[in-house]
Amino acid sequence: MKKTLIIAAFVMACVWNNLSAQSLSTTSYSIGIPTGDLGEYISSASFRGIAFDYRKLVKPNLGVGFYASWNVFYEEKPYDTYTLRNNSISGKQYRYTNSAPLMFATDYYLKPGNDFNPFIGAAVGGVYTQRATDMGLYRWEEDAFSFGLTPQIGFLYKVSTFSAISIAAKYNMAFGAGDLDASQNYVSINLGYVFMGN
């Protein structure tokens, strides 16, 4: 009986171990640093962001899945005058940009099985960007659903059989589309909790 239990425990452990290596679900707090056109519009970093990554491990060192996130950029511009041809308008501006990528993603793990497991990866998909400028009692809204590309580097640090922490830097590129002619790009630093399971 004792022997059976030991064997059963061993088999279970193997199964659990396999299970734990089959997928990675990461929920991250995301900090966004705007660059390019987005950086000109809002220069402040965004501390309001959340990201979710799922990777199915098709090989121990290769994961495929999806990446979804939401970053909110905000900046209060001091009282200023904006001039376009014969028109000038003065006031305070409150600028908002919401960026929500939803992409197919793949990661390559450099040290699968190790506690410290660095990875590089890329994601391709769509990004919904909404830009709103409040001035006085008026709001101007522009939005775009654009093609996006997000390369990333980072690492996983295993803290238990089923969990790890992850730190990743992603460069989120959303190419010009819709109302927004220029790319809306930002670097995001994602601090995540990884659930390693099915």
Place this chain on the structure above:
Amino acid sequence: MKTLNRLLFLLVLGLLGSCYPGGVQFYEDTDIVYTTRKDDFDFNSKSTFAMPDKIVIDVEIKNGDTTYIYMEDRFAQPILQNIQTNMQNFGWTRVEISQNPNMLLTPSATKSTSVYYSYWYDWWYGGFYPGWGWYYPPYFTVSTITTGTVIITLSDPNGTNIVGESETAWLMVGNGLLSGSNNVDRVNKAVDQAFEQSTYLDLN
């Protein structure tokens, strides 16, 4: 672990919701000043202007008679004085309407209240029952916002069209949320800003 993951997700979502970026905090934050000019108008060829001693705030039409309603003098006078000072600082000379002025300056102000209605069915989660439920009756909310607008126009009384109207050469619109405290300072600030951003009016 799955529960932990879900909790973490909800926690982060909650944090996000609670710290959604702010915006307007004070009435003054809603103040905007808009100015525009007629494309080819040559302000430098003009030097005199006339303006009324009152500020129109409403027009009443009764039995075919048009009556103007004016702003109370205690509010209007400091505003009119400020407009005149700004014009004079830019090298303009105020003359009487009978002295054939080059330009006419007409100040006016309006107040408008918008009423917004909204209602929704608040939902609740039936903890002991399956599914979702609805409260009845629905909640109604009503909110109003009152905005104040100051409009100043400069037009050339000699450049009239066939029905005796003259096109506006310069237009200033100041708009903001009214606080109910009749704040003349905010209007004067808007007037000052309008001149500051319209340097083409400067004859000096």
